[in-house]
Amino acid sequence: MRAPDAILPLRAEGLGFRAGGVAVLQDVSFTLAAGPPTLILGPNGAGKSVLLRLLHGLLAPSAGRVAWDGPAPDPRRHQAMVFQRPVLLRRSVLANLRYPLFLAGLDRAEQDARAAEALALVGLEALADRPARRLSGGEQQRLALARAAALRPEVLFLDEPCASLDPAATGAVEQIIQALAARGTKLVMTTHDLAQARRLAGEIAFLHRGRLLEHGPAARFFASPETGEAAAFLRGELIW
Numbered sequence: 468m469r470a471p472d473a474i475l476p477l478r479a480e481g482l483g484f485r486a487g488g489v490a491v492l493q494d495v496s497f498t499l500a501a502g503p504p505t506l507i508l509g510p511n512g513a514g515k516s517v518l519l520r521l522l523h524g525l526l527a528p529s530a531g532r533v534a535w536d537g538p539a540p541d542p543r544r545h546q547a548m549v550f551q552r553p554v555l556l557r558r559s560v561l562a563n564l565r566y567p568l569f570l571a572g573l574d575r576a577e578q579d580a581r582a583a584e585a586l587a588l589v590g591l592e593a594l595a596d597r598p599a600r601r602l603s604g605g606e607q608q609r610l611a612l613a614r615a616a617a618l619r620p621e622v623l624f625l626d627e628p629c630a631s632l633d634p635a636a637t638g639a640v641e642q643i644i645q646a647l648a649a650r651g652t653k654l655v656m657t658t659h660d661l662a663q664a665r666r667l668a669g670e671i672a673f674l675h676r677g678r679l680l681e682h683g684p685a686a687r688f689f690a691s692p693e694t695g696e697a698a699a700f701l702r703g704e705l706i707w
């Protein structure tokens with residue numbers, strides 16, 4: 468059931484971003500609705516990370532806007548983001564989980580309950596007291612996911628979360644992503660890994676040179692892309 472303060476659908480309306488006189492993103496419009504994960508695909512430099520940062524509000528658009536549904540006074544409280552390389556506090560795993568919950572104004576009992584739930588979600592219960600920065604790369608990324616999930620965001624943005632990980636660690640992160648999606652969290656994730664997009668995507672947004680060329684169901688995108696650029700990308704050709 469839709470929560471009364473839900474912010475989805477989220478609409479990108481004519482989004483543009485210029486930096487150093489260059490148009491990094493141009494006239495991007497689409498709607499993100501609740502449902503299975505949206506994967507933002509495209510070659511290096513297509514503008515995937517910039518689009519994600521605009522949607523999350525880390526960058527201000529040069530043109531257009533991001534609009535949310537619903538009456539939420541501060542829509543960004545309903546969102547969280549995980550980056551390619553997690554930034555962790557020089558403290559224990561548990562302290563890393565509790566801190567954003569403390570900042571969100573939750574009392575200690577609720578912080579503990581959510582931290583325990585998040586640790587179980589990512590399978591790090593046994594490492595709760597370890598210094599976070601001594602974890603392996605894969606464990607650190609799982610902690611970053613747990614930290615974001617503990618906030619129970621309606622929308623979770625993931626920017627190439629597996630880019631630095633080996634296949635086993637990637638598999639563990641993908642399982643967590645699927646568990647979050649099954650729980651009703653809307654995931655919006657960038658990747659340039661086609662195989663990963665096939666495994667995870669419900670829908671695809673395909674970017675090329677700062678423009679959104681395709682947006683629709685993943686099955687349709689993979690079976691019959693509408694643009695030559697997407698078809699070439701799917702064939703593994705080098706496009707830029």
Ligand SMILES: Nc1ncnc2c1ncn2[C@@H]1O[C@H](COP(=O)(O)OP(=O)(O)OP(=O)(O)O)[C@@H](O)[C@H]1O
Pocket residue numbers: 486487491509510511512513514515516517518657659
């Ligand atoms: N803040 C910025 N200032 C100037 N240029 C930027 C800024 N952010 C991104 N760019 C440029 O915009 C282009 C798109 O960058 P972006 O990181 O979004 O691409 P991407 O599709 O995520 O690529 P990759 O797959 O390599 O991560 C790049 O050419 C990048 O150098």
